[in-house]
Amino acid sequence: MSRSGPPGPGAPDPGAPGAVPQLVLAVDPALWFLLSPRHRRPRFGLPVPATDTVGHVVRAVGLPPTEIGPVHLDGRPAGLDRRPTAGVPPGGAAPVLAVGPRPRPQPTRSCPPRFLLDVHLGALARRLRLLGLDAAWEPAAEDAELVARALREGRVLLTQDRGLLHRGAVPEGALVRGRAPEEQLDDVLGRFAPPLAPWTRCPRCGAALVAADPHEVADRVPPRALAAHTAFRRCTGCGQVYWRGAHARRLDALVARARDAARPGNGAGERGAGGPSA
Numbered sequence: 001m002s003r004s005g006p007p008g009p010g011a012p013d014p015g016a017p018g019a020v021p022q023l024v025l026a027v028d029p030a031l032w033f034l035l036s037p038r039h040r041r042p043r044f045g046l047p048v049p050a051t052d053t054v055g056h057v058v059r060a061v062g063l064p065p066t067e068i069g070p071v072h073l074d075g076r077p078a079g080l081d082r083r084p085t086a087g088v089p090p091g092g093a094a095p096v097l098a099v100g101p102r103p104r105p106q107p108t109r110s111c112p113p114r115f116l117l118d119v120h121l122g123a124l125a126r127r128l129r130l131l132g133l134d135a136a137w138e139p140a141a142e143d144a145e146l147v148a149r150a151l152r153e154g155r156v157l158l159t160q161d162r163g164l165l166h167r168g169a170v171p172e173g174a175l176v177r178g179r180a181p182e183e184q185l186d187d188v189l190g191r192f193a194p195p196l197a198p199w200t201r202c203p204r205c206g207a208a209l210v211a212a213d214p215h216e217v218a219d220r221v222p223p224r225a226l227a228a229h230t231a232f233r234r235c236t237g238c239g240q241v242y243w244r245g246a247h248a249r250r251l252d253a254l255v256a257r258a259r260d261a262a263r264p265g266n267g268a269g270e271r272g273a274g275g276p277s278a
């Protein structure tokens with residue numbers, strides 16, 4: 001049955017005076033896991049007021065600006081402050097906004113990159129430190145404090161909370177993919193390809209480790225370990241003493257895997273499956 005007359009509220013006539021112009025979004029499949037299920041297709045239309053910017057549009061469909069790469073409007077590069085439907089005449093052809101994923105490896109303002117992790121990523125923080133990376137972790141910090149510290153110290157904010165990355169003030173951030181800490185580590189290393197320096201930082205507090213003589217640490221090491229080892233390291237921050245103990249093989253495997261994941265060009269893994277939920 002066909003129907004004539006004015007379209008209902010769900011289907012505005014694009015040619016009607018005052019109608020909100022349409023924009024066609026073409027989002028790269030690597031980013032589909034961030035979209036609502038009805039938008040997970042090569043192209044979809046969206047009414048976009050002429051005053052809205054590209055930044056408004058990507059946020060409105062669930063894409064944090066930290067996760068998107070090059071954006072093109074009708075084939076030409078466009079910035080987040082561009083108004084994609086400004087100047088579109090009533091009934092005119094809908095412009096096409098193509099949104100790609102953030103290229104890997106991703107450059108950072110601080111080099112080597114310095115990270116700040118949110119409350120839920122403590123296990124990831126310990127692994128990053130084990131690999132010699134500057135990874136601050138504040139389990140008690142409020143969102144606003146995290147953003148302020150990232151800005152102040154030039155740190156990349158790592159989180160699985162999409163809402164945190166939607167805050168306009170986040171200077172640099174990344175939505176960490178993966179549920180297990182090992183998957184999360186692969187994701188961060190693949191995304192930023194940071195230089196690794198294993199065994200140079202304290203996994204507990206992140207401060208630098210220095211070599212320590214056995215007699216210097218004898219009061220903090222069990223007698224069996226003191227008898228079996230000659231090389232010890234002491235944390236300059238919290239004083240914790242480390243030696244190659246029972247977990248050495250597991251940690252060596254972690255370092256070997258990390259070196260593989262951090263190799264530039266190995267970051268193609270835009271993992272959709274297993275990604276964090278909003």
Ligand SMILES: [Zn+2]
Binds near residue numbers: 206235237238239
């Ligand atoms: Zn320490």
